[in-house]
Amino acid sequence: MKCRIGVRKTIRSRRRGDRRGHIGAVAAALLLTSALTGVAAAAPVPTERPAAKTQERPHAAERVAARHARPLPSVVAPEVENMTVSARRRAHGTMITLGSADIQRAVAGTNPLKVLGAQPGIMFQSADPQGVDTWSSQIYMHGFMQNQISTTLDDVPLGELVYRNYNGLNPIEAISSENVGRLDVSTGAGAESVASTNNLGGSIEYVSSDPKTKAGGQVNQTFGSNSMFHTFARVDSGALNDTGTRFYVSYSRNDMHKWKGGGNDFTQQVNAKLVQPVGADSSVSAYFDWSDLHEYLYQDYSLDILHNGGYFVDNYYNGRYSGYANAYNAALGNYPSSLDRISDKADAAYYDGASNINDYFGYLKGDFALTDRLRWKTTAYGHGQDSILTWSNPFYPSPNGAPMFEQVKQPSIQRFGILSALHYDIARNHIETGVWYENNRFVSSMFGYEQPLPGQGSPINSVGGFANLTPFMQLYGQTINTNTFTTYAQDTWNVLPNLALHFGFKSLLNVSRAGNAYYNTGYYGNDASVGGVGLTTFRAFLPHISGDWHFLKHHELYFDIAENVHAYPQAQFKTAASPFAVTQSAYDMARPGLKPESDWAYAVGYRYSDRLMDATIHAYRVNFFNRLQMISSGAIINPQTIIANVGGITMNGVDAGLTLRPLRGLSFTNSVSYNHATYDQNMESGGVVYHTRGVQVVAYPRVMYKTALSYRWRDLEAHVDAAYTTRRNLSYVGDAKVPAYWIANFGMNYRLTNLVASTAGGRFLKGLELGFNIYNLSNARYVSTMGENGFSLSGDYQSFLVGAPRQYFGSIKAEF
Template sequence: MRFRGFRTVLFASVALVPCAAIAAMQPVAPQSARKADTRKGAVKPSASMPKRAAAITTEDIQVFGGGSTRQMATISSSELRRSVPGTSAMKVLARLPSVNFMSADPFGAYEWSTRITVRGFAQDQLGFTLDDIPLGPMEYDTERGINVNRTVLSENIRSTTVSQGAGSVEVPSLSNLGGTMQFYTADPSLKPGGTVQQTFGSNDTFRTFARVDSGALNGSGTRFFLSYAHSTLDKWKGAGSNLYDQINAKLVQPFGDHTTWTTYFDWSDRKEIDYQDLSMNYIHILGPNWDNYYPDYAAAYNAALGTYTRGENKTNDALDAAYYAGSGLRQDFVGSTTLDTALGHGMTWRTTAYAIADAGFSTWVTPYTPSPNGAPLSMQGRDEGGQRYGLVSNFAWRYMRNDFHTGIWFENNNYIQNRRLYQEPLLGQGQPLSPYVWQNTQNAFLDEWGYVFNTNTFQFHLYDTYRVLPNLQVNAGFKSLVSTTRSGILFNNPAFTGQDTLPSGGLTAAAAFLPQVSASWKVTSHDELFFDVSKNMSTFSFSGWNQGSPFGITDANAFRQEQKSLKPQTAWVYEAGYRIHRRWFDGLLTGYRANFSNRLLTIAQGSIINSYATVQNVGGVTMNGLEVSGTIHFPRHISWYNSFSWNRATYDNNYTTSSGVAQVRGKQAPNMPILMWKSQISYRYKGFSTDIDENYEGHRYVDYMNTVAAPHYFITNFGASYDFGQLGALRNLSLQLNIYNLLGQKWIAVVGEEGNPLQGDYQSFMPGAPRQFFGTISAHF
């Protein structure tokens, strides 16, 4: 299963290999077609070469989005470089107003724990892209997408653009009820050279990054880069190391002055040992440093027999306090090829074909099912794999006062998810199964269930931006979206599922007209007003038996009724704001509102191992929010950024369950803080820079009835770097120091990773890492 379909993706990206041959075959443009360059041996970029990101003159975090008809924010590669190398780009985005990022580790790399919300929209209600490649809602199990950490190394990200309110209708997404995040890869350099970077730090962190740029290989500008990163870092509590290997490569081939062909390739291999999910009861009694037994198999074995030696029996659930081990293994291939051409008369056409192949194996060694040999433990393994193939094609025409834009997106997604059990040894009679190793499915002693899903998605969009006056522009357009998913059963164990046959069939989410209207008015050269109104739809999620999706329902009759009545989630999103730009100050004030319809809640029940989740349509959700942010530019290279955000998202209706009426009306949506405050003080002078970041988040509820919450927290991070400039053959030799959680706070970082119960405590919290130190040395050549 692991490598099925990967060959196809490799073939789609194989164009990266013959780049040297392409360079040799490419004719040199006539001198008359190129401007003279005064630098010896230099190649002048042609019009077909992608333009570099515009220079950011004030801040590397562009919160204020001047000129946009929606609230937009951009983070440059410079801001990413100030974080510890390998830090998730999503974590850096958490410095923006109303963006909440959660992770149990300091890098935001441990994927099971990572969650991001924007203005109260959860991760599975946002849209994500890399260049033109749709990343879906970036779920851990890759049913509909893939996490950006697995598609590009942070050093190869040129910039990231965030639309906090609602993304443009052109963004290819299955899930963006709310905003979008668009990541853009850096192009190969026109000059030959490379980068070497080494990071050391707490918990035996060791990360190596290397990149080689070919430079322009001929007069047309053919060029490529190849980069590799290897990371090892121990967990900050418990035992186990997380291992990451990743390769990125990119080829840019201009054809004449008006056409560019770009090919991108990514390979990622990840092995993560899990932190244990905790309840508030476990945190209060066992402490925030509590974790699984690994590698102490004897302790886990004895606990499975009811012999507890570490205080587990003082909690309200000793059996689930800790397991032997859990892990997540992932391998991914991503390939894309893009043709971008200027057709003349203000018209451009850009088409991207892409292919993504994923394989995963997630494990838990628990006492819930004994092994056939009599051992009280067994390994639960969920293996999965998928292939996505798609095409995004956009046409733009700038005509008089109009900017017309239209395009299509098509994708086919084939995904398999199975769950099996594997035997563990009797104590003292062999080695336990390694959480780092993919198990052979032929060795399973029990096949519980297996599903296959196939999804076809088509999206069309059309919009026009009309410049009414030089200082007033209006944008209006719509998109049409249809997505059909069909499920099939690969195998079913009636003794486990309790069903002779599992439900299967199809669900379709469709909307012919999802409109968007927005405008911006530059009142003066320093003051600007904007508004945006849009309607969006999210398609149906899918996963295996009892896994919290409409397809995981256990009863065939209920699924048939669901096919007739279930409606996709939709949301009307409104925002209006004011931007101010002065020499010494940039500011933003934004108010927003969202009205959800057919809000589907996943209600977690039972233990996290023997869990069952129900999907409930609770009707409407109303969300209101306010953002205030600003940057003061002091003399002598100092700036101070602050943002305050308030968000109130409540359910409009109660809903009926088999045990009665759930009184959720007026309750705050879980996992998300109502109040957030962020601050950053920065100092830049010549080669030296330093930053202090502060982040406050209010309490976050874990249950829908708002009875149990993670308390508020305040975290401070510090970073400093010095660039020595040219030293012999090395360019930009630099040293960097980062201190995470500078004040050593104890805090709850993650809420809701195992789902949300209707009421009460649940094993769905993860404490954040204590103070961590990291040092980096890097050089260019």
């Protein structure tokens, strides 16, 4: 009883302090509102998802939940893992929380989505071992492709998770992996409060780490196979004054040669974050990101190339003139003997392909406790991106007579937005409402640059600047302007201390219009780019209902039901399943059947968790309507593409997982995922009926099995994991498949903190850690990414990549 009284006194005392800080919070809120008004112009006041930060005081919603819901048990022993599955006390189905410790256990600079891929029902693929090659990185969740999964950073939308993003940026370009505090992932139906137009199958919410309250720094250095070199340095200011003002600035650099062919993948990035506390429970924060990426790409594969050319076929570029000479001869029809058995030698290798992407991204956020029960959060953000994406084209000559030219896409993005949300707690209810507005201008264009004749100059440097080069022709050009407005309302009702119900809905209005477009008939033939047309996606009521019941100690049941819609996507010409990315004639043919993709998603699950074990089973069903797909044929450098409404897809699946912790520090996890996702109708193209009804969807396996064993003893931790993926369809009718495969990885970390503390270095070193990792232990040869160039209705197609062979990495991390 004394303990209870003490707790109540503490709460009352803090509330009195909170009230004293409310006047300052309200004043700061008014000042921020004035600043944001200038950014948002006359835009409606929009929405943001409330995401608790790792180092912030719990929000009012969480305090109410703590009063009315029994705390959930930890599902993984903290000395082994901190990847947890929880209902987050919002009764929002299964949420996977991926902590920074899990991310840092991987090779430094690894894409956090690659770490997430170890979870049941999630598949991550990439042609490089770190998962940072933007052309090849790809994630699926429960049968949903990455462009059907929403992504945000600190509630700010990052747009569609695709290579040629039209309304955002790849998360690895938005934040260095070392600065990621955690990932909150919904593998179910997503959440209505997430700022997104594409969350058909879930959401991935990045939360950046906050600046530390004590001054310090961190330096990471990693070396590895293929001259891999990763550096990360961060400086934290600590609290600069009595109000707690603090910031950090970091710089990262990642450079790695391709594991086959010539060229390297290089990225450098600057992150900065400032937090200014206001009163006892409010804050103003700002975030800035600059990313500079230059990557040589891996060449796409077909089954023909894989079986008849081998695992190491790649483009001709090798950093020397001999690479250009070989590509020049190939463009004239003189191919190297290594391609003799391949039927399509011309497309098996080009001179080169590269990505150059430069991003500026940032936000200003106010988070204010206006009263004990009312909280207001508003964020204004901006993002600009310029890209140069290149491929050598051996099918069309340069004006000087060289048999090829450099085909260069030069898209750009400019977007600005604002989110605003109110959170109110009353009785056993946590009520939220908010809005989101964004304007996005997407410019898509492609140009042709001349390559030299032999002995008359150096070939174009695809990862260098094009500012001093003049194109000899434009191939196409298109500008699309999009305005997006969403609003939502939701209520989480704690009916009983162990039972919570969630009700909510979202409204969405997305209007895109393509202006006048340019189309080079001399190159493409008689037709036109899509221009002077617009498409609108509108849904007034997208409901979401879920529940969470802790019916016995350690036992939990939950369900989740939601309707979602995907606004019409945009893309560069002939690159993705977008109505804007085809010729005018193809658009006119598809227009009568075009409808936004939508779905109803249902999930139910059971979870058991205690000190020795975790067990979970998650079942789901999705009814998918109006799925848009890009049907491709011909050479990948200039394919024939159409966008088709392939009708409905019915998906049923289940994940089952078991983690055992029989000894302190030892954890053994096994999971199996089954997905039965099939097309509801046959497809027709060119008067031919393709029998796709009942066929498993492309690129996603029917069965995945994953296992992991980890052990920590004092300052040493070691882990090994393995995964099995069954065959995947490369064509819609399923007559072309890529083979199944096993892949395993190993890692270990040793903390020297205690040893350093006993020496003179302990005066300034807070921590020192050594790491060693092996990727692809068994040196397996396997198919990774699929569908980067679309899929064929039937037969083989050059649209997948192979994974990296065995790789070794060593690292050292020091904290000051």
